[in-house]
Amino acid sequence: MIGLSAYFIKIRKTIHNSREAKKVNFKCGKKKSAIIIIIGIVTVAICITVAVIISRAKKKSEATQFIPETATYSENSEETLSEEETVSETASETAPIIKPVGTTAPVERAAPAIPKKITPQKPNITPTKLLNVPFIDQRKKYPTGCESVSAVMALQYLGISISPETFIDNYLDKGRTPYRDENGNLFGDDPRKVFLGDPYSKNGWGCWAPVIENAVNKFIGSNYTVKAVYGSSVDDLCKKYIDNDIPVLIWATQNMAPARRYKTWYITGTSEQFTWITPMHCLLLVGYDDSGYYFNDPLQSKNTRYAKDKVISAYNMLNRQAVVIAPKSKVEETTVAPTTAPNTTTEPTTKPNTTTEPTTKATEPETSEKTTHTEGSAADNIKQASDI
Helix, strand or coil, X not given: XXXXXXXXXXXXXXXXXXXXXXXXXXXXXXXXXXXXXXXXXXXXXXXXXXXXXXXXXXXXXXXXXXXXXXXXXXXXXXXXXXXXXXXXXXXXXXXXXXXXXXXXXXXXXXXXXXXXXXXXXXXXXXXXXXXXXXXXXXXXXXXXXXXXXXXXXXXXXXXXXXXXXXXXXXXCXXXXXXXXXXXXXXXXXXXXXXXXXXXXXXXXXXCCHHHHHXXXXXXXXXXXEEEEEECCCHHHHHHHCHHHCCCEEXXXXXXXXXXXXXEEEEECCCCCEEEEEECEEEEEEEEECCCEEEEECCCCCCCEEEEHHXXXXXXXXXXXXXXXXXXXXHCCCCCCCCCCCCCCCCCCCCCCCCCCCCCCCCCCCCCCCCCCCCCCCHHHHHHHHHHC
């Protein structure tokens, strides 16, 4: 009897030990699974990090062939323009091919990064004349749409109900940004005819006065006059338009920084070249005083003041071009021969199948701020812009 009891006790111990062993094995299995999951997560994170680093390095390498967006514009730079130079001079990079062969990725955006807002200094100066024009900030929605935003501010000042979106989507002619063909030659559309790229994108480039003139003329009523003005000094614009309560779109540079050449390309389908000037900017002239001009600067603020000498220099470097939108009753019609529209197109230094020297089509803009110029009618200037 005693032996049987001992036998059963032994069996119970064996069963108990077996259960305890299973519990230990189960706990170990859970720990192993958790460790495997953690290792998997860490491995995936490492792979993603490596992929991101490689992608960024590749993009940085591809961008080295272009001017960095954060480039510093120095007056001592050999590429910085002086007022005696014309933007139509042939750049060092030219291509003898007339038509593009294949395409590659588009060139990066022309302008440097959108500048930070300047803390406005409030000098103890009373403006001689200052128009109260509605202000629109382009920075969030239209990072490269300064021309369209400035035009809409002028239109809203006249009481015309229109938004930048309506203007850009329905009336602004848009084209392709410069691109390289498979041989490395640079081609692109004409910024005097279309906006290069997308104003909603940071990679957009911009356009010149004839494009805005044409866009506004698509919808403006017969009671208004729209015209591109070429060659007038800033003081002349103030006397003729600001003093008559008419704001003026002008082409200058961001923060009135020194201008410089960026890229020269062949206009697609032609042998003509165009040189882009950066950091190009369009803003609305709304007032002046003895030593400064006031702007609704869509990259800064309402009634931003810049010193006269800086404005004149930047305006001259962009070929002294402006656009006026005004009621016909306020605009004096002139019969004087119009000023020729600015031209940054030159014939290539080498043309295929010819041994003759090419002729230069570019006209050298006036650079003296004291010289008085006359403006032509909108129709005349449109024709001139299409001829160049």
